[in-house]
Amino acid sequence: MRKTVSPLVRIFVFIIAIIYFFPIFWLILTGFKQEVDVVNLTLFFNPTLDQYKLIFSGGLAKFLLNSLFITFTATLLAMVVGTPASYGIVMMSRIKAGGDNIFFWFISTILLPPVCVVIPVFVVLNSMDILDNHWSLIFIYSAINIPIVIWMMRSFFKDIPIELIESARIDGASETTAFLKIVFPLARSGLSATILLLIIFIWNEFFFALNLTYYSASTLPVYVSTFMTQEGLFWAKMSAISTIAILPPIIIGWINQKQLIRGMTMGAIKG
Amino acid sequence: MKKNIGSRLLTLPAIIVVLIVTQIPIIITIYYSLFRWSVVRPDLPNNFVGFSYYKELLTGDTFWIVLKNTINITFIPLAICLLLGTFLAFLLYRPFPGVGIARTLLISPFFIMDSVIGVFWRNVIMEPTYGLISQIGNFFGISLKNLELLSQHPILFINTLIIWKWTPFFMLVVMAGLQSIPNEVVEASLIDGASTWGRIQKIIIPMIMKYITISLILGLIFILKTFGLIFTTTLGGPGFSSTNFPYYVYRKTFLGWDVGRGSAIAVFVVIISLVIIMALFKFLRKSIVEEEI
Numbered sequence: 001m002r003k004t005v006s007p008l009v010r011i012f013v014f015i016i017a018i019i020y021f022f023p024i025f026w027l028i029l030t031g032f033k034q035e036v037d038v039v040n041l042t043l044f045f046n047p048t049l050d051q052y053k054l055i056f057s058g059g060l061a062k063f064l065l066n067s068l069f070i071t072f073t074a075t076l077l078a079m080v081v082g083t084p085a086s087y088g089i090v091m092m093s094r095i096k097a098g099g100d101n102i103f104f105w106f107i108s109t110i111l112l113p114p115v116c117v118v119i120p121v122f123v124v125l126n127s128m129d130i131l132d133n134h135w136s137l138i139f140i141y142s143a144i145n146i147p148i149v150i151w152m153m154r155s156f157f158k159d160i161p162i163e164l165i166e167s168a169r170i171d172g173a174s175e176t177t178a179f180l181k182i183v184f185p186l187a188r189s190g191l192s193a194t195i196l197l198l199i200i201f202i203w204n205e206f207f208f209a210l211n212l213t214y215y216s217a218s219t220l221p222v223y224v225s226t227f228m229t230q231e232g233l234f235w236a237k238m239s240a241i242s243t244i245a246i247l248p249p250i251i252i253g254w255i256n257q258k259q260l261i262r263g264m265t266m267g268a269i270k271g
Numbered sequence: 272m273k274k275n276i277g278s279r280l281l282t283l284p285a286i287i288v289v290l291i292v293t294q295i296p297i298i299i300t301i302y303y304s305l306f307r308w309s310v311v312r313p314d315l316p317n318n319f320v321g322f323s324y325y326k327e328l329l330t331g332d333t334f335w336i337v338l339k340n341t342i343n344i345t346f347i348p349l350a351i352c353l354l355l356g357t358f359l360a361f362l363l364y365r366p367f368p369g370v371g372i373a374r375t376l377l378i379s380p381f382f383i384m385d386s387v388i389g390v391f392w393r394n395v396i397m398e399p400t401y402g403l404i405s406q407i408g409n410f411f412g413i414s415l416k417n418l419e420l421l422s423q424h425p426i427l428f429i430n431t432l433i434i435w436k437w438t439p440f441f442m443l444v445v446m447a448g449l450q451s452i453p454n455e456v457v458e459a460s461l462i463d464g465a466s467t468w469g470r471i472q473k474i475i476i477p478m479i480m481k482y483i484t485i486s487l488i489l490g491l492i493f494i495l496k497t498f499g500l501i502f503t504t505t506l507g508g509p510g511f512s513s514t515n516f517p518y519y520v521y522r523k524t525f526l527g528w529d530v531g532r533g534s535a536i537a538v539f540v541v542i543i544s545l546v547i548i549m550a551l552f553k554f555l556r557k558s559i560v561e562e563e564i
Contacts, residue, residue, distance in 0.1 A: 005367045013362050013373050021376035023435075024383070026403060027391050039401040041410060081285050088281030102282060104552055109293040111548050113496040115520040116541045117296035119303060119534055122524075143292035146285050175277055204384035206499040207517075211525055221499070225386040228393060228503045235395050242387040253382035254375050261443045 024246075031240035038235045051240035060241055063223040067203060067245075070134060070219060074141035075198040081142065082149025083191070087179065089150065090157040103154060110147040114207045122211060132214045140212065141202050148201065149194055156190025157183065193259030200249040200260075220245040297541060304534035324535040333511055333519075334536075341515040343426050344501075345494050348433040352490060353483070355434070356441025363442070364449040381439040388432055389503025393421065397428070425505040425513035432500045437493070441486045448482030449475070488551045495544065516540045 030038055032047040089106075092099030121140065122131070130136045160183055168178040206221040213222065224245055227238040253260065304325070307318040328334045363374055380388070396403045399419055408414065420428045452475065460470050498517045501507055507514035507522060514522065516536065524533030 005362075005365050009362060010367055010369070014369070016359070016362075017373040017376040020435075021379055023391065023396060024379055026395065027387075030395060038395070039406065041403075041406045081288060084281040085283075085285035088278035091278040092282075099278070100556075102286070104555075106285075106289065107555075108545075108548050108552075109289055111492050111551070112293065112297070112544050113517055113540055115496075115498070115517045116300060116537050116544070117293055119520075119524055119530060119537060120296040120299035121292070123303075123530070140292060143288045146289055150285065200382060204382075206385050206502075210502070211521070221384045221386040224384070224390055225499075225503050228390045238390065239395065242391055246383045246387050249382040249384070250379055253378065257374070257378060257443065258447075261440075261447060 024250075027239050027246075028243050029239075030236055031243045033236045033239075035234065035236045051236045055237060055241050055244075059223070060244070063218055063220050064244065066134065066217060067219040070138055070141065070217075071199055071202045074138045074145065074202050075195060077138065077142035078145040078149050078198055079191070079195060082146040083153055085146070086150040086153035087157055087183065090154055093158075094162060103150065106147040106150045110144065110151070114144070118208065118211055121208075125212060131212055132217050134217045137209065137212060137217055137219075140208055141205065144208075145198050145201060148198065152194045152197065153187065153190055156187045156193075160186050189259070193256060196252045196256045197260055200252055203249055300534045300537050300541070303530050304532075304538050306531050308530040309528050320531065324532050325538075328532075328535055328539070336511050337514050337516060337519045340426065340511070340513060341495070344429055344433070344497060344513070344515045345491065348430045348437065349487065349490055349494055351430075351434050352437045352441045352494075353487060355438045356486070357445045357483070359438070359442040360445035360449055364446045378439040378443060380436050383436070385436075385499025386503050388436060389500050392428075392432055393504045397421065421505060422509055425508065428504060429497070429500055429513055432504070433494060433497060436500075437490060440493075441490060444482050444486040445479060448479030451482075452478050484554060488547070488554060491547055492544070492551070495547070516543070 029043070031051055032049070033040075033045055034048055034050065037045045089099040089103050092102070125131045125133075125136050164182055164186075165178050168182050169175070173181065203219075204221060205219075206225070209219045209222050210225070213219070220241075224238075224242055227234070227241070305319060305321060307320050359377060363370060363377070394402070397420055399405055405414075405418070456474060456478070457470070460474050465473070496517060497515060498521065501513060501515065501518045502521075505513040507518045511519075516539065520533050520536045520540065523529050523536060527533070
């Protein structure tokens with residue numbers, strides 16, 4: 001029997017939540033305004049889709065497509081390389097073959113700030129003349145996200161009872177068959193959670209995108225950052241672009257709250 | 272034994288790719304930090320300068336200003352995020368009608384890309400003349416036109432954005448901790464007649480300590496990386512007054528094209544990060560690995 005939440009506290013919670021969310025609400029709202037209405041405080045204005053028509057006929061489409069293509073491909077690659085690695089580490093940990101050491105090494109690579117690696121990466125890409133290239137960015141993004149796949153999938157693979165796999169092996173299934181027929185279906189919720197987390201991370205990534213692209217491979221975060229010095233001009237347009245840029249991660253985040261926290265705390269917290 | 276080799280083969284591609292992109296570059300960064308080298312002037316020779324960039328950094332003023340900024344831009348938001356996040360977690364961990372909506376609203380800022388947060392707050396919310404805050408001020412008859420937060424209190428500005436973005440993370444982790452406390456424990460303490468504050472202090476806080484610790488260490492690592500929020504608001508200025516280490520590396524390398532000095536600063540970032548990562552691992556080995564296996 002937990003103490004119930006008093007009505008006063010409930011009202012207080014809602015007031016805080018609304019204030020906290022207000023900047024996002026205001027951002028979305030501003031995207032539906034005419035530029036002249038932007039500095040108007042009122043909630044009552046004639047909503048318009050003009051900004052959205054304007055940005056789609058303007059520069060947005062290219063950056064949106066870049067973001068979609070790079071996020072999708074890099075997520076896929078990171079999953080393809082990271083998932084088997086994670087399974088291998090869990091198997092090694094089970095027979096005490098040093099799986100945990102490899103696991104901790106992977107975690108340490110994801111925790112280092114990107115500034116620690118960006119300079120040589122830039123120099124090498126520059127000398128190979130593949131800066132501002134979709135595939136360069138995809139390669140970097142898959143690589144830096146493989147450790148995230150490993151740490152997240154590890155906590156899901158560990159939940160699968162070893163007896164299940166062993167009994168399949170006794171019944172004559174090969175290692176690969178056991179993985180595909182037993183482990184894979186059981187870890188499906190983990191796979192989808194990991195994919196969604198990767199989509200958020202890659203979609204929002206700014207540092208590498210800023211330094212390794214100039215124009216043709218630039219993603220949405222870089223495009224948005226070019227609007228920083230507006231001094232009161234084109235706020236509605238900027239808000240419409242921002243709305244499109246933030247909607248996918250927010251919606252994924254809403255659906256996926258608990259799994260996401262489990263992933264971000266390396267499985268220490270099951271959420 | 273055969274199984275063991277199979278498991279190793281599965282991890283090999285991942286190890287190779289991660290080595291290439293994250294480990295080898297760190298070693299090259301250390302190497303670069305020993306040379307005078309300008310990317311935009313390939314005609315100039317790359318002179319070996321030894322540790323002189325490190326000496327120059329440590330004896331100059333800027334390094335210490337940046338160190339102080341980094342501490343301010345990391346630990347102040349970290350403390351406030353933890354307090355605010357814990358407070359919200361206590362309000363939200365028990366079910367009541369609509370709690371899902373309240374949680375959903377509160378966690379949203381966490382999923383927003385830094386460049387949108389920076390650009391939107393800088394312009395639409397905080398702009399001194401037309402921004403939302405000064406409009407609201409006008410509505411109540413208070414003129415906030417002189418409130419140039421961006422130039423007068425740049426660190427306060429950045430920290431506000433960090434706190435807005437990262438508090439939900441702390442809230443979610445602490446909330447998971449609170450929800451993990453078994454009902455019986457709370458009931459037993461109620462029967463024993465523990466006061467609310469006594470219950471929080473003696474039972475709840477110790478039981479969620481693990482969650483608080485992990486949110487603090489991870490929060491520290493993530494907030495230490497802050498770059499986009501600075502890039503889209505203060506640009507590290509005025510002067511160096513809101514430049515942290517990641518932004519300092521960027522300024523030296525990508526604005527000044529000074530690979531040697533930029534690399535030397537990056538090496539400092541590596542060292543600082545490694546110290547924190549060691550602390551995290553000590554904690555993780557104790558609390559996860561031994562517990563689970």
